[in-house]
Amino acid sequence: MSGTAQDLARRLWVLLALGAVSTLALFGAYRGVHADAVPLASASTPGVVAVVTAQNALQEAQESAVQSGVAGVPGTSDASIKLAVANQSLGVAASERVTGLDGQQTLATVDGLLTVYSGWIEKANREPAGSPLQDAYFHTAATVLDGNSQAHPTNDSLLGRLAELQRRQEQVVDQQAEFGWPLWIGWAAVVLICGSFCLALVETQRFTRRRFRHRWNRPLAAATVLLVAGVLVLALFTWWTHDGLTDSAALLNGAVDGRLPNPATVKGHMSGAGPRAAVANWILAGGVVLMVLIAAGLVPRISEYRLRSSR
Template sequence: MTLRTRQALVRIRAVLLAGTVLALVTSSLAVSGVVRTADQISSATSRAILEVAAARDALVSADAAAIASFASGEAKLAGPGQEYENRMASASQSLARVAEFNQAGDPGAGTLQTVEGLVASYSGAMSQADAHFRQPGAELVGLADLWYASRLLHAPDNVLELLGKLQKDERSALDRQISGTRMSAGLLVLWLLPPIVLLTLLVATQVFLRQRFRRRLNLPLLGATVLGLGVVAGLLVAFALAGRLDTVRGSVDQAVAVRERSIEAADAGGHARLATLLQQRCGPPGCGSTVDDFRRQLPTTSTAAPAQNAITSAARAVTSAGTEATESGGLPVLVPAALILAGGLVVAGLYRRIDEYRYRP
């Protein structure tokens, strides 16, 4: 009887420890996966998307500013203008940040390299336009350079279209990251199953010890049970954190939508000025069918540009949502620590009973 009791206690300890290890592995993976993805989205993916949109906005605004300078005649004194220079510097900074935060993999990096090369060509063409506009009698050549520079941004398979594709790729990466860590109801049950099984085993062990040794409660095992309940609570918090990633995605989409309105407004203004400049400089013969098609495709209605504080507020909303999504309360440390401590309490709770039977004749 004594030997059988000791063997039963040893088996119970082994089963409880195995359950603890299983809960430790699965719960740690679940929590760390959600928190790691939230950190990645907050610190990289969302920023990559916003920086691509910012780069597009800066390039379109730079182009519009340069066209306005040439159209007004200021280019003969100041070239494309200070606004153009500022916007190009902003675009360069945004592209550098996109390279830093890129989540679209090697295809995204390749697209970015192509864009950087085209932007350099655009800047060179704009410098040529400036040089020719300053030379008496070379205005038409400068106008051709200006047209070519603008086409480097706007023509199919050029800068803006490539950046639009990159932005979609970064957005797809965001969707994949959220989908990969989404805790559906079924998946949540799957993650909760090991700690719930562990809790069931701990309660069953308490019942066994009470029946066999006439003791009401084993305090170390009670402590392990409380820690197991804490792990279940931690998994539920992780489930809530995963849900907050949808809020981050929504705030990113809203911030991009605000940028799109700014891009459309700057683009419409720049195109309208360029069309007017072409009409004035080319005269009655016109500048060819390509320019005629360009003028016919100009939008008939203008888009109101959002205020700068609206763009700033939308970007801050993304940062705020990302910060909230990463506030895990130390779950990646607390959950495994709780289960390791629970394992130690299991050993401590059964040690005395097993030790008693070891020396009993």
């Protein structure tokens, strides 16, 4: 084999190796950001909203029951309506499984406490307005609800357990939105590896131009354009998704102050996250196309020099 053929063969294997490494690095870094985008939008958001809704409904139910101080018709009184909203919201929170098995266990306990609390409210509503027995029932209900401390519910109370669940949900949301040091390292590696790959493609293009007197090696030029365009597009998609994750996390974690986050607003922040996450499946296909283009640009030239040497 001639010296030029050996140089071409060496460049071929270097480019193929860089192509494989670049593809894997880009695939891992891209998925690292987008893997949590869909769960945050589809599960974490409704789960957080459900818990906040239940907390607000329970507080309003207690206030309504105490302030009215009269017997309400079961299922139609304002307190009963609020309790029904809380119960429905807890069902939604349980279905989303934001915090896993630990959260499911907490919600099962909360569901039991809600049944007990609702029972005391119903008993209070059946007593004459302002009677000592009604006051006692309301006091017992408040103990179950928040330990008779609305500002700082006790840990074993209904609202205290929901507050702890909310804090764990906040941790999950933070983890989903976090761009931590592994991702920084991953994207730094992408820049380094893909930059080296691009330089190697340009150098090989110049080498073939000198040897074959052609202005362009079209397959190598196409591979270079595909690489640069692909990295830029994927970086832009990653920026959009990360920005949406950050904004959504700030909105959802603001619920700690009792504000009900608007799911539509979160949905707006995360619009397009699903399709962008699905692009990860095309990165590997793009890597294969890159390597096919590299082979198409160099293998015929190597074969040409081998043929010359055999003569």
